[in-house]
Amino acid sequence: MLQYAAIVLIMLGLYGILTKRNVIKIIVSLNILEIGLNLFIVSVGFVDGGLAPIFTSQNATNDLNFVDPLPQALVLTAIVIGVGTTALGLAIAKTIYAKYGTFNLDEMGEK
Amino acid sequence: MKNFLALALSLFIGFLIIMSLRNNVAFPEYGTVNVASRVSQAYLDRDVTENPGTVIFGESVNLESGPANTVTAIVADYRSFDTLGEVTVLFVSSLGVALLLGTKKQKRLEVDFHPNFMLRVGSRALFGIILMTGIYVAIHGHLTPGGGFPGGAMIASSMLLLYLANDSFRAKIKGFKILESAAGSAYILIGLIGLLVGGYFLQNVLDNGTLGSLFSAGFIPIIYVLIGLKVGSEISGVIDNFLTEEGV
Known part of the structure; x- marks a missing residue:
């Protein structure tokens, strides 16, 4: 079941954010959480045997069994924003490394 | 514990x-x-107001929303204002990266890896193919899977290939900045044209054409190509910020 796999990914990401002390690992955990969430939203719109919601010469009319296009559109938005936040997080991590020489939150501030 | x-x-x-x-x-x-x-x-x-009719690929003319790809119809037509906000979020994040990592005098990051001649020439040959695929995906966003966001990511990945395969390469970042601002401004201008002519912001005032032909769906392909250019230049700018450092 895809939905339970997605929930497991969300739990894994949350566990990583709560326990890891390395900035890069926190960002990777955030990404895992986000992928789980995206997978979950897409799975909400899945129909058994459904077609991709694109009209083509083979699937030409709106009577056919299409999957729900709305969650896919929302996830498209979420993926792009995820890329933006990841880039910003990695930039902050790079700045932190340039200042403290470490990615570990526990070792910072000792100087 | x-x-x-x-x-x-x-x-x-x-x-x-x-x-x-x-x-x-x-x-x-x-x-x-x-x-x-x-x-x-x-x-x-393709009808949110009255009783729905039938939609037939290649035959239906002037539907409420023209793209054959329903996800594109939602992203760039029904929820286009949402997409404008999303593009703004991406712009703000690339601006944040530039503020955090950008400096006046920049040079490429020193790495131990030095690519050989074959890698440099081969990456040049692959660059064109990847760039063309990205532009193709962005232009056909209203007909096939993909669209402006994946197309823009492909354009940026072709730039990333050049950066990774050549340790002295730097793109003309100023050009990317101009392209990015022009594409973003053109998106808002299209919205204002919709407001002036059609009465609503981002209203599609052009003819929607036949469902499934390349020149259909009015403003949608134009908006998606603009989004593709904007996303591609923004992510390329972020890549450049990550792979440069202070120095002469």
Whole structure:
């Protein structure tokens, strides 16, 4: 079941954010959480045997069994924003490394 | 102890999600969704106001929304204002990266890896193919899977290839900045044209054409190509910021 796999990914990401002390690992955990969430939203719109919601010469009319296009559109938005936040997080991590020489939150501030 | 607490919290939240979804009327079992009972059916029928008619590929003319790809119809037509906000979020994040990492005098980051001649020439040959694929995906966003965001990511990945394969390469970042601002401004201008002519911001005032032909759907392909250029130049700028450092 895809939905339970997605929930497991969300739990894994949350566990990583709560326990890891390395900035890069926190960002990777955030990404895992986000992928789980995206997978979950897409799975909400899945129909058994459904077609991709694109009209083509083979699937030409709106009577056919299409999957729900709305969650896919929302996830498209979420993926792009995820890329933006990841880039910003990695930039902050790079700045932190340039200042403290470490990615570990526990070792910072000792100087 | 702390790890155990985090594990317990994660398991509790997963348990909470699963229990709240179980036997929920608004949340049917995986794969048994009835799309006809949702608002999405109106998007598939291309009619959100009256009784839906039939949509036929290659025959239907001047539908409410023109793209053959329904996801594009939602992203760039029905929820275009949402997409404008999303593009703004991406712009703000690339601006943040530039503020954090950008400096006046920049040079390429020193790495131990020095590419040989074959890699440099081969990457040049691949660059064109990847760039063309990205532009193709962005232009055909209203007909095929993909669109401006994946197309822009492909354009940026072709730039990343050049950066990775040549340790002295730097793109003309100023050009990217100009392209990015021009594309963003053109998106808002199209919205204002819709406001002046059609009465609503981002209203599609051009002819929607036949469903499934390349020149159809009015403003949608134009908007998606602009989004592709904007996303591609923004992510290329972010790549450049990450691979440069202060120096002469």
